[in-house]
Structure formats: structure tokens, C-alpha cells
Amino acid sequence: MIALESLLLVQDGFRLTASCRFRAGAVTALIGPSGAGKSTLLSAIAGFLAPRAGRVVIDGADMTGRGPAERPVTLLFQEHNLFPHLRVWQNVGLGLDPRLRLTRAQRTAVEAALEEVGLPGMGGRRPLELSGGQRQRVALARALLRRKPVLLLDEPFAALGPGLRQEMLDLVAGIAAREAMTVLMVTHMPADARAIASETALVADGRVEAPRPTADVFAAPTGALAAYLGAGGA
Numbered sequence: 001m002i003a004l005e006s007l008l009l010v011q012d013g014f015r016l017t018a019s020c021r022f023r024a025g026a027v028t029a030l031i032g033p034s035g036a037g038k039s040t041l042l043s044a045i046a047g048f049l050a051p052r053a054g055r056v057v058i059d060g061a062d063m064t065g066r067g068p069a070e071r072p073v074t075l076l077f078q079e080h081n082l083f084p085h086l087r088v089w090q091n092v093g094l095g096l097d098p099r100l101r102l103t104r105a106q107r108t109a110v111e112a113a114l115e116e117v118g119l120p121g122m123g124g125r126r127p128l129e130l131s132g133g134q135r136q137r138v139a140l141a142r143a144l145l146r147r148k149p150v151l152l153l154d155e156p157f158a159a160l161g162p163g164l165r166q167e168m169l170d171l172v173a174g175i176a177a178r179e180a181m182t183v184l185m186v187t188h189m190p191a192d193a194r195a196i197a198s199e200t201a202l203v204a205d206g207r208v209e210a211p212r213p214t215a216d217v218f219a220a221p222t223g224a225l226a227a228y229l230g231a232g233g234a
């Protein structure tokens with residue numbers, strides 16, 4: 001479980017507060033207007049941004065003072081996930097060893113991860129020799145290989161077409177369920193939240209609202225959510 005305890009995040013003039021919990025072993029969607037602070041929140045949970053006040057607690061452990069590498073967390077962005085000059089297996093292998101001195105067992109794990117995301121035998125290619133959807137699969141393979149209990153997804157599939165996006169969502173949902181991962185997924189698509197998130201939390205007006213069952217959130221939107229959905233379309 002991820003607990004945000006009286007969290008205050010500040011970036012220049014921007015402030016975000018959060019006091020809530022995200023369920024362990026479940027997918028929670030984070031939705032809200034552009035600039036509301038969704039990415040900022042993920043940065044703080046991953047350890048790239050230090051809170052001005054409050055704590056991030058993961059599975060009972062206080063993350064204060066722990067750098068990104070010391071947290072049980074993987075963060076996956078929409079873009080800039082792959083190094084173009086490295087082969088696919090190297091891009092994936094970076095999840096295990098930044099110096100890429102992989103043991104035989106690690107090489108096998110890389111192959112298995114590529115197979116898991118539907119890219120068996122593609123390890124020798126370079127990212128430019130893949131489609132956009134395949135590149136996101138490579139990034140996902142690297143994220144999954146790390147086997148960290150918490151996976152933070154920052155609009156990872158936004159650039160993909162609807163069919164591919166659905167495929168990737170299904171893939172994440174399946175693996176997350178099997179591995180009992182705790183997943184937070186930022187999305188601007190209510191359909192994505194409905195597809196795989198049991199709960200959804202709204203980030204708006206400088207605060208993170210407590211997550212609620214996704215179906216309830218979208219059934220009768222009020223306040224900031226209604227304004228957001230009205231502007232963005234449900």
C-alpha cells in the first residue's frame with residue numbers, strides 16, 4: 001500500500017497536498033486537468049522530488065531520505081524511455097544493471113521479459129527498427145524486469161492508437177494482477193481507468209482526492225471532476 005501522509009509538494013509557485021492511501025496489489029488511476037500535479041505526485045513517490053512536508057510510506061516503510069534507487073518503485077513515462085543507440089536487449093537489461101554487465105541468468109531474464117510483452121527474439125534490434133507500440137513494450141519489459149512491487153505509469157500509452165492502447169492496458173493489468181503489484185496510472189482517458197483501475201483518484205485544485213471505486217467516480221461526476229470531464233470529454 002502507498003500512504004501519503006499530510007504530503008505537501010511545492011515546485012516554484014505550484015502546491016499540491018495529499019492525505020490518502022492507494023490499495024496494495026491493485027491498479028489505481030490518477031486523473032485530472034493538465035498541470036494539476038499528477039506527474040509531480042509520481043515524482044515524489046518515486047523519490048525524484050522531496051516533499052516540503054509530510055511523508056510517503058510504502059508497505060509500511062517510510063520513504064523519507066531514500067533516493068529513487070532505494071525505493072521499491074519503477075516509474076514508466078510516455079516518452080524518452082529507450083536509448084536509440086542500444087539494442088533492445090540492452091535497453092531492457094538496463095533495468096537490472098546500469099553497466100550492462102549481465103550474468104547468463106540475467107540475459108535469460110531479459111529474454112523472458114521480452115517474451116512476456118510479446119517481443120520474443122527482438123533483442124537484437126535497435127529501437128528505430130521497431131514500431132511505436134513495440135518500443136513501449138520494450139520499455140514495459142524493462143520496468144517489469146525490475147520486479148519492484150510498485151509500478152508508476154505516467155500516461156505511458158497515450159501516444160498509441162486505441163487498439164494498441166487496449167492491448168498494453170490488458171498486458172499491464174494481467175502482469176500486475178499476477179505479480180500483485182501496486183500500480184498508479186496517470187491517464188487523461190476515462191476509458192483507460194474503467195478498463196483496468198479498480199479505484200480512481202482525482203488530482204485537481206491543488207489536492208489529491210482519496211481514491212474511490214472507478215465506476216462510482218464516473219457514474220455521477222461532480223465539482224472539479226465534472227468540470228474536467230466536461231472539458232475533456234468522458
Ligand SMILES: Nc1ncnc2c1ncn2[C@@H]1O[C@H](COP(=O)(O)OP(=O)(O)OP(=O)(O)O)[C@@H](O)[C@H]1O
Pocket residue numbers: 011012014032033034035036037038039040041
Ligand atoms: N521541474 C519543474 N519546476 C517547476 N515547476 C514545475 C516543474 N515541473 C512541473 N512544474 C509545474 O508543476 C505543476 C504540475 O505539473 P505536472 O506536470 O505535475 O501536472 P500534470 O497533472 O502531470 O499535467 P499533464 O496532465 O499536463 O501532464 C504545473 O504548474 C507545472 O508548471
